[in-house]
Amino acid sequence: MASHVLYFLASAAPPVLHVEEGIHRAQHRGWTVCLGLTPTAASWLGDRLASFAQLTDNPVRVSYPRPGDADVWDPADATLLAPATFNTVNHWALGLTSTLVVGLAAEAIGRGLPLATVTCVNRPLSRHPQFARSVGALRGAGVTVVEGRRVEGGFPWEAGLDGLAG
Template identity: 50%
Template sequence: MTTRTLYLLCSAAPPVFEIAGVVEEAQRRGWDVCLGLTPTAADWLKDSLPGLAVRTGHPVRSSYKRPGDLDVWPKADVILVAPATFNTVNAWALGLTDRFVVGVVAEGIGKEIPMAVMPCVNSAYARHRALDRSLEELREMGVAVLYGPGGFEPNAPGEKRPYPWGVALDAVDELGR
């Protein structure tokens, strides 16, 4: 059996606290999962990082490796960025790669790695014109954007609603075919 590798890259939004279950579901679907986090997401999950590394079989990364160091992850077959915050989406579309997660996906476009992004923004952020422009930029670069009907739909600030992880993993499976 061929192993398929998924880079699951997460920003600091409330659904990141569900990531252990998402990793397990991706593994049930046949993915070897490598977990990358923005620095704030890594801080939020700091007590869970050792267990997540054991669960995935790979170090959880939130920073770049040093030049000359070996890469500790296998090559990605598919990349999923979820939950993707307003900041992550906009930085990616602009190519601002000061954070590991954004650097991986910015380079992934040039490497032609199939990618999907599912934002996690409230309706106040969604009204900012930069979000629509950034999502359109990502679409034009070939990224599957899971936003709006059938994907993530913004909620009111402070409203709690289930994050559609199943939609994101279904998109990963489709991209990995």
């Protein structure tokens, strides 16, 4: 059975330092993983990017391709954005696609693909009124939103992957 393609997107929050755990969990479920990172997340993981490309058998992407460049990833069957920061969630909900990660997540909504996110937002920012509006807008668009800080026992990679099932 051929595996399905998962766009595994991540922004710069502490769990990104352990993104290989999420990748392994996705691969264990049969996903072919394509890893996309925000520029800050990529800078945090800088010397490990080549190992992630080897682990996923796909290039790690950080920026949009230039016009005319071929896409280096197969089309996605589903998208997971984890961890998703306050900034990423708000940009995504507002349709501000200044990063590849937010752009791919926004396109996934328009494509009607299974789509989940696990937020990683500190308590003060989670109480900001725009965050609640953004989470509500994403849920209204069909995104499964797992609020990562409210889950005990480490970052909930599995809950994000479970959210792809609907």
